[in-house]
Amino acid sequence: MRLPRLIFLLFNADRSVRRWIDARSSDTGIGASGAGVLFYLAGHENALIGDVTAALGASPSGMSGLVARLERSGCVSRSPDPGDARAVRLALTPHGQRAVGRARELVDDLNVQLTAGFDEAEVAVVQRWLEHVTRVSVQRG
Template structure:
């Protein structure tokens, strides 16, 4: 019997995000989604909301709420975009940078738990599968 990969990936995603969110909330007092967003903003300091939306693959309304909460928590600040007066750019605050620094060892520990018991060759196959899964877009056509 073939493994039900879509179901397994969906279950894994749900469990990983729920578990990670509990760890980040308990240890950093920040949600897992906020940690992911902080890393994304750090990698593209000065990005616009549309850039963060694309990077996190969330809907506009979800990003708007997320950014608002992060700003309220003092993790980021918005500054007007010089090229487009209707838009803003996102920057980490000192508190946001501190959370990113504190999150790195937590992420290392989470990744160590996630990869425990797997060989490097097995992890390479898993990574290849996940990269593939992240890059495909399902169509309505049946595979030939």
């Protein structure tokens, strides 16, 4: 039996989701990756940039550029960590907090579209599988 092309489908789905979010958030300039940072900061105010990077599975160089763009757009502010001058903390600005609300609306809308036609049990299996993919990839990465 030939296995389904899950990796190909997963990569295509990821690109499609990012494009969908990017197209609908072009007025904010935040995009899918920026929304991930904002969502993280909404739940972890004044987070260390290293913690945000790890939570999102990003590279330090990629995160540096993304944070610079979010800072220029007025969504986040940086400050030195009081306990470690080498460490940087990130916080949402009022503009960033409003952007989180807009990003949530977009993601909620997309979730409704993505789950249309699937019952709760089917969605639960997809969720469990995606969480499994993440765990397996992190363990072996």
